[in-house]
Amino acid sequence: MNSIISKIKSSINIKTKPRNLKIFEFTKIINPEYLFVGDNVVIDDFCLLYAKKEAPIRIGSWVHIACFSSLTGGKITLGNFVGISGGCRIYAGSEDYKNGAFMNPPIPEKYRNVNRSGCIFKDFSFIGANSCVLPGVTIAEGAVAGTGSIVRKDLEPWGIYIMRDGKMVKIKERDKKKMIQNSVRLKKEFQNIRLAKFGI
DSSP: OOOHTTTOOOOOOTTTTOOOOOOOOEEEESSSSGEEEEEEOOOOOOOOOEOOBOOOOOEEEEEEEEEEEEESSSOOOTTTOEEOOEEEEEEEEEEEEEGGGGGOSSSSSGEEEEEEEEEOOTTOOOOOOOEEEETEEEOOOOOOTTOEEEEEEEETTTTTEEETTTTEEEEEEEOOEEEEHHHHHHHHHHTTTTOOOOOO
16 A cells, blocks of 8 residues: 555645555555645545546545445546545446447447546535445535535535435535534644635
């Protein structure tokens, strides 16, 4: 694992290494040189992160990716204070069967309809256990997707959503004011922890 961690660059300053990065032993990271990670990040056992030159994974600070989650398929950005619960699937790329296209990665892309529109999780966003996020989705600042969600469309800022009758339904708002106040207190207490600035 140390050889993998040594290849990971900071998402805050590419010339430095992430601070307080914890990656558990049974995590699988493919192409770690295209993984950019902030400070105070924890990636649990049995996660899969598949980054590529054309599809990097960028992770902010104060982020947790829980066990049995996967981040694959295209460009993925996780802002600061993001939580990915256990068993989540972040599909930043997918394939379509239109016009007789194959849907099989060993086949050259010219015979396939590939969608690599990526996924973005803005600061303070969170997804519950065993949720799936599909390509092209942006989870807005502070938005929450409840357990077992299938997120096909963007979620609005600071909304709490659950899956109901096959659709994402907003059931309430998070307390943005208190969340921001808590993040300010956290930053004051842990001044050595830098935040990523992705401009997302």
